Ligand code: SF4
């Protein structure tokens with residue numbers, strides 16, 4: 393198991409990633425590892441786009457996500473860190 | 482990349498922009514491969530100008546298309562080739578180009594190496610000169626190997642060696658994988674389709690049913706080998722191969738040809754699959770509004786495959802393979818793993834349509 397990423401750290405979209413809106417959410421492409429990733433909800437896309445503006449991932453989630461959606465969002469964000477779409481720290 | 486069902490439905494109905502856009506920048510080529518999918522050879526005098534090509538790249542960037550595949554013909558023959566590549570890169574577009582390697586000198590390799598946004602694909606159709614050159618022409622094996630060595634020596638890693646799998650090289654895929662490893666490259670295997678000049682050699686070169694089965698298991702055992710999603714008709718044999726597993730033509734795939742015509746897929750260069758021209762209001766307009774693309778994004782009819790238990794895995798296979806072998810688009814793939822394609826081929830009333838346009842050189846090159 394990979395370590396749980398640090399939600400208290402500052403997160404941001406990786407600089408080599410392009411993000412394009414689609415009807416289901418967005419598609420992301422990482423020009424470094426050439427991975428194509430699907431962001432399957434508009435809320436997730438919103439959070440990912442704004443991560444950089446908050447001091448931590450937790451702070452972004454506090455501000456943008458309702459409690460009952462938080463667990464699902466955290467899981468989705470974790471997978472985005474493992475594909476390096478989102479950068480921690 | 483594996484994709485769940487609801488996403489596959491999204492793909493079927495199309496995306497805001499293609500995932501796999503191929504741009505053939507010239508029909509000119511210094512080789513005359515027998516199976517060339519675009520019947521290339523001679524330059525079309527109406528080719529896009531440098532300014533038109535740059536305007537197209539501007540639009541690609543504006544549509545946030547992540548990367549494009551540049552091919553031909555031999556794309557490096559265009560005088561402005563590197564100018565266009567650099568222009569695209571400066572717009573943040575990822576670029577992969579396919580080449581026979583003839584212009585990948587040590588100096589060019591140096592220029593190409595070390596850019597994440599740039600990838601090179603060298604075409605090779607056999608693990609030795611005899612097998613490769615029978616298809617691609619005398620000397621083409623040595624040329625390709627030299628290009629790979631130049632890229633490796635320049636420090637480029639992960640470039641692609643792209644092989645069209647035929648009955649003559651299917652027994653060499655382990656050797657080809659070893660070659661890719663020795664070049665710090667990745668192996669990419671693609672399906673031979675009866676497109677372009679391929680229509681004339683498809684029957685002679687295509688895989689047997691046994692070859693196809695062996696290839697499926699080999700691909701399952703070697704998940705790092707790339708396929709461009711081209712063998713999804715083999716997914717009917719068991720667990721699906723990695724990929725989208727549906728015909729992406731006009732949905733996630735399209736082709737821009739050297740004169741700016743937009744086709745549904747690189748393997749269907751024929752007026753029936755011509756969606757429009759980028760000279761006529763731009764690419765985005767064609768992608769979004771072409772009647773052909775709209776109809777391709779409708780849920781397909783399973784046709785003769787309706788009763789097949791593997792329809793979900795194979796979706797009836799490749800539209801191009803059916804079209805150019807004279808099958809109906811609702812027929813099974815000619816290489817259907819259950820043999821239904823052979824039955825359909827035996828029953829067809831006429832041979833397939835000829836690919837058009839044909840830019841082959843008039844002089845026939847003896848290549849046997
Ligand atoms: S019958 Fe059709 S869906 Fe079934 S395996 Fe053959 S081509 Fe694929």
Ligand code: SF4
Nearest residue numbers: 728729730746799801
């Ligand atoms: S026509 Fe064939 S090659 Fe083209 S997108 Fe469909 S399945 Fe792929």
